[in-house]
Amino acid sequence: MVNMQEIILTRRSIRKYISEPITKEQIEHLLKAAMYAPSARNEQPWHYIVINERNILNKIIEAHPYANMLKEAPMAIIVCADENIEKTEGYWVQDCSAATQNILLAAHAMGLGSVWLGVYPREERISAIKTLFKLPENIQPLSIIVIGHPNEQKAMPERYLKNRIHTNQW
Numbered sequence: 001m002v003n004m005q006e007i008i009l010t011r012r013s014i015r016k017y018i019s020e021p022i023t024k025e026q027i028e029h030l031l032k033a034a035m036y037a038p039s040a041r042n043e044q045p046w047h048y049i050v051i052n053e054r055n056i057l058n059k060i061i062e063a064h065p066y067a068n069m070l071k072e073a074p075m076a077i078i079v080c081a082d083e084n085i086e087k088t089e090g091y092w093v094q095d096c097s098a099a100t101q102n103i104l105l106a107a108h109a110m111g112l113g114s115v116w117l118g119v120y121p122r123e124e125r126i127s128a129i130k131t132l133f134k135l136p137e138n139i140q141p142l143s144i145i146v147i148g149h150p151n152e153q154k155a156m157p158e159r160y161l162k163n164r165i166h167t168n169q170w
Helices: 004-010 024-035 054-063 092-109 123-132
Strands: 046-051 075-082 113-118 139-150
Touching (some): 046 054, 054 075, 092 113
Antiparallel strands (some): 046 075, 075 139
């Protein structure tokens, strides 16, 4: 049995990878985890672009200022929202963020490394990704998740801050 608390506490952003590919089964596992994320009114407004071709990964590096780790990583997933599916305006950001987090946690549970690259709300990043991937007008990119077999280990920092907890009032 997987200890979910341990997975949550030990997940770190990984930016160094070995060149070993990610299997189709692993990709399917990650996408299934994403699609089981909670969403407002169960709208599930997401779409996913799986990128595992080196020439396309390299083009993302040109489109996103913090994507240099894609030089080593074997794949990425772009999490997008379909505004035509959305019934509750504006909630696609939370919905797709939950899906992104599920991918990050599933990757870590599988022994893979990952890092969340923010696209939304930066207009220049949104525009670059929309152009590169020829996204329809109603499709909004939220995040790029870089995934691979880690070539670095990071320690678990102390993040539990009791002074940030308030009970019943501020």
